[in-house]
Amino acid sequence: MATVSISVNIFLSLEGRWPQANLYSQFCYDILYDILPDQDRDVFVDIKLTHHADGQAAGYCRGDEDEVYIQIARNSCDVPYTHSELARNLAHELIHAYQFITNSPKLESEAYGKENILVEKYWAK
Numbered sequence: 001m002a003t004v005s006i007s008v009n010i011f012l013s014l015e016g017r018w019p020q021a022n023l024y025s026q027f028c029y030d031i032l033y034d035i036l037p038d039q040d041r042d043v044f045v046d047i048k049l050t051h052h053a054d055g056q057a058a059g060y061c062r063g064d065e066d067e068v069y070i071q072i073a074r075n076s077c078d079v080p081y082t083h084s085e086l087a088r089n090l091a092h093e094l095i096h097a098y099q100f101i102t103n104s105p106k107l108e109s110e111a112y113g114k115e116n117i118l119v120e121k122y123w124a125k
């Protein structure tokens, strides 16, 4: 088996009252190490869980090549997301994080296309 060296330094912070925060943080690290290029640099990813998001959206992502800010909604229209829905929404926003960090086009199609693959691969494994 080949040895893979990953030198991108991910500084992840989860804010808000995450249920099973360790599971979600491991999920984020697994996805980010999978999708981010192997570059010798620091990347800051700040993920905040809020009661809901503007427009009852599942989440938002903004940032640049060095720092990304993600908001994940716990509820939409006062209905809480299940854990697997939260994981899917998180995977979706992490694909947008990749797009900011690599300065790639911000394609919704890419985010929707890959979210379930990442959940299948990394959620609660």
Ligand SMILES: [Zn+2]
Pocket: 092, 096, 108, 111
């Ligand atoms: Zn999106």
